[in-house]
Each structure stands twice: as C-alpha cells, then as structure tokens.
Amino acid sequence: MIEPFVITTEPLDPAPLVAAVQTPEDGAVVTFSGVVRNHFDGRPTAFLVYEAYTEMAVPVLRQIADEARARWPIGRVCVHHRVGRLEIGETAVLVVVAAPHRDAAFAAAAYIMDRIKEIAPIWKQEHWADGAAEWRE
Amino acid sequence: MITVTVRFFAGHRDIVGRATAQYTLAEGTTLGQLWEQLVAEYPRLAGYTGRLLFAVNQQFGQPTTALADGDEVAFIPPVSGGRR
Numbered sequence: 001m002i003e004p005f006v007i008t009t010e011p012l013d014p015a016p017l018v019a020a021v022q023t024p025e026d027g028a029v030v031t032f033s034g035v036v037r038n039h040f041d042g043r044p045t046a047f048l049v050y051e052a053y054t055e056m057a058v059p060v061l062r063q064i065a066d067e068a069r070a071r072w073p074i075g076r077v078c079v080h081h082r083v084g085r086l087e088i089g090e091t092a093v094l095v096v097v098a099a100p101h102r103d104a105a106f107a108a109a110a111y112i113m114d115r116i117k118e119i120a121p122i123w124k125q126e127h128w129a130d131g132a133a134e135w136r137e
Numbered sequence: 138m139i140t141v142t143v144r145f146f147a148g149h150r151d152i153v154g155r156a157t158a159q160y161t162l163a164e165g166t167t168l169g170q171l172w173e174q175l176v177a178e179y180p181r182l183a184g185y186t187g188r189l190l191f192a193v194n195q196q197f198g199q200p201t202t203a204l205a206d207g208d209e210v211a212f213i214p215p216v217s218g219g220r221r
C-alpha cells in the first residue's frame with residue numbers, strides 16, 4: 001500500500017507511485033521528478049539539504065492535490081518529497097498524477113509542483129562547491 | 138496568560154539558534170503580535186516580515202489569528218526557491 005502524500009529520508013522511486021495512481025479509467029499518468037542539479041546561476045553546487053515541517057507538510061500536500069482536483073478532471077495523485085542530504089542527481093520530489101486524458105494530467109502536475117514551491121513548508125539549503133551554504137528563500 | 142510552543146525552521150532556526158521555544162503571552166495575543174515580539178528579540182528576523190506564512194497547529198493562519206493556550210505556532214520562512 002503506497003501512501004499518497006509522504007515526506008521521507010529514503011530515496012524516491014517513481015515506479016510504485018505510477019502503479020499506485022493508475023486505474024482502468026486513466027489514459028494518462030504524468031510523473032514529474034525534481035532532481036538535484038550541480039549548479040545554480042552558474043555557481044557549482046556540492047549537495048542539497050531539504051528540511052520539512054512534516055506534520056504540516058503532509059496535509060498541505062493533500063490540500064494542494066485537492067486544489068488540483070477542483071480545477072481539472074484527474075484521478076489519483078501521489079506526492080513524495082525527500083528530506084535530508086541529497087547528492088547531485090538524486091530525486092528530491094515526485095509528483096505523479098493520473099487522469100482519463102493527458103491534458104488534465106500535465107496541467108495538474110505542473111500546478112501541484114508550483115503550489116508546493118509556494119506554500120508547502122519544505123525548505124532547501126544549497127551547499128555550494130566552495131563550502132558556503134544558504135537557505136533558498 | 139497562555140503558553141504556546143513556537144517551531145523554527147530553516148533560516149529562522151539558524152537565527153534563533155534552536156528549533157523550538159515556549160512563550161508565555163497575554164490572553165488574546167495574535168500571531169502578528171507574537172511575530173513582532175520575536176523580531177524585537179531577534180532583530181535579524183526583521184527581513185522576513187511581510188514574506189512569511191503563519192501557522193497554528195499545522196494550519197495556515199493570519200496575522201490577526203488569536204492564539205490559545207497550548208497552541209503550536211510556526212512562522213514559515215519563504216519556501217524552497219526554484220524556477221519553472
């Protein structure tokens with residue numbers, strides 16, 4: 001049984017989420033993976049640290065999915081967000097949306113990711129290659 | 138008087154130097170008033186005024202939200218940056 005909205009220190013794998021959201025009514029499953037990149041504005045990044053107010057973040061992720069469901073005809077949604085230290089190339093967030101048709105699935109996945117950046121109490125600390133670190137806020 | 142627990146995250150925790158603190162406040166104190174008190178105590182928090190989200194008991198609140206005894210308060214600094 002896959003929980004739909006999760007904050008975890010464990011590595012993320014999209015395959016079980018894709019399987020969890022898909023029903024026979026769905027002709028589309030969109031997966032967005034947010035991945036740790038090795039630079040920001042040309043400055044080299046060594047690694048990232050993510051932190052969450054987990055007790056609040058989980059219900060906020062559920063609220064965001066409900067907002068998307070009110071706007072587009074979509075089916076099941078899974079959002080899993082990783083916290084702790086993440087290396088370059090690791091997946092920080094997975095947004096997986098099923099829908100009968102692809103337009104709604106694409107639009108809802110983009111909306112959910114934008115809203116996570118706006119209101120989900122999850123923070124990212126950039127650790128630069130030169131040793132400095134700062135919260136991205 | 139009421140007692141509330143404040144949780145600090147990310148840049149706020151770095152400024153305050155701890156993750157939680159208890160505050161004893163007058164009845165009827167609002168979230169906005171508690172924030173002003175924190176800014177007075179930790180002036181480096183002032184830069185966050187006006188670009189914060191407020192939470193009480195894991196629900197979003199407003200500066201005008203009145204606090205109650207036992208509440209868990211969080212002042213949520215702007216969340217993780219990024220571009221589309």
